[in-house]
Amino acid sequence: MSSRRGFLKILLGSILASLATLAILPASYRFRPRRGGAATPGPGVVELPLPALDGRVSVERALANRRSIREYLDEPLTIDELSQVLWAAYGITETRYGFKTSPSAGATYPLEIYAVVSPGGVRGGDGFLEPGSYHYDPHSHTLSLVRRGDLVEALYRAALDQEWVRAAPVNLVFTAVFERTTSRYGPRGERYVWIEVGHAGQNVYLQATAMGLATVAIGAFHDDQVLEVVGAGPGERAAYIMPLARPQWRYTLDAESLKEYIGRHRG
Numbered sequence: 130m131s132s133r134r135g136f137l138k139i140l141l142g143s144i145l146a147s148l149a150t151l152a153i154l155p156a157s158y159r160f161r162p163r164r165g166g167a168a169t170p171g172p173g174v175v176e177l178p179l180p181a182l183d184g185r186v187s188v189e190r191a192l193a194n195r196r197s198i199r200e201y202l203d204e205p206l207t208i209d210e211l212s213q214v215l216w217a218a219y220g221i222t223e224t225r226y227g228f229k230t231s232p233s234a235g236a237t238y239p240l241e242i243y244a245v246v247s248p249g250g251v252r253g254g255d256g257f258l259e260p261g262s263y264h265y266d267p268h269s270h271t272l273s274l275v276r277r278g279d280l281v282e283a284l285y286r287a288a289l290d291q292e293w294v295r296a297a298p299v300n301l302v303f304t305a306v307f308e309r310t311t312s313r314y315g316p317r318g319e320r321y322v323w324i325e326v327g328h329a330g331q332n333v334y335l336q337a338t339a340m341g342l343a344t345v346a347i348g349a350f351h352d353d354q355v356l357e358v359v360g361a362g363p364g365e366r367a368a369y370i371m372p373l374a375r376p377q378w379r380y381t382l383d384a385e386s387l388k389e390y391i392g393r394h395r396g
């Protein structure tokens with residue numbers, strides 16, 4: 130075969146491979162709908178610091194020390210801390226197709242994340258982030274202001290007066306657009322979406338633990354009120370609230386008590 134024919138064959142092969150890849154990719158990341166133009170810097174758009182890809186706490190230690198913590202210090206978080214936890218929840222880990230920290234059925238990525246920032250809740254630059262509800266765009270790693278103002282009281286009421294919501298400087302709110310997944314998998318897609326909420330939630334727990342921060346997964350709330358507070362878009366359903374704060378106490382599992390516990394259960 131001449132080198133010209135060989136080259137054409139390779140070219141054709143790679144075009145076919147790209148088309149095949151595109152065909153199996155869901156529209157959600159081929160066309161990446163972005164709410165409110167989050168990728169364009171401007172008023173109300175916060176370009177988050179890039180996340181760290183290494184830390185000082187092993188995954189085993191983060192698993193061992195993970196606990197739901199509901200008692201918080203009255204202190205702000207930094208924008209770096211918020212950036213890191215958002216990335217851990219649903220940030221980009223693969224730069225060809227925009228795959229994320231959380232696995233997703235067919236890479237349909239049904240989740241959206243909002244950060245409800247309390248007044249004086251997040252320190253960044255010379256001052257604090259404007260209080261309000263921000264939508265996270267994983268692709269540009271930006272936050273876009275969706276609703277201005279102190280929304281934490283409304284979120285606390287929506288969450289059945291759970292004090293830890295009101296006490297946290299930031300609450301992450303997870304919503305899901307079920308249609309992204311059910312349009313591909315039918316009714317079974319519903320199950321996949323709830324499973325994925327758990328994946329992203331666990332990422333938040335582990336990253337928070339590794340950074341010495343506190344969180345708790347909250348599932349008890351009035352769905353409609355939560356959606357209204359964050360300013361959710363059409364088709365979104367409320368999934369989780371996860372307060373993010375500095376803890377009043379930390380949990381550490383020690384190897385001796387684990388050994389003793391397992392020994393006791395072996396009879």
Ligand SMILES: Cc1cc2nc3c(=O)[nH]c(=O)nc-3n(C[C@H](O)[C@H](O)[C@H](O)COP(=O)(O)O)c2cc1C
Nearest residue numbers: 195196197198199288291293345346347348349350
């Ligand atoms: C789906 C789900 C919903 C939850 N809802 C709430 C909630 O509404 N309020 C709350 O304080 N904790 C909530 N939790 C946290 C549990 O109470 C907590 O995980 C459990 O007590 C075990 O403690 P641990 O997380 O420290 O291991 C929820 C946890 C899950 C997984």
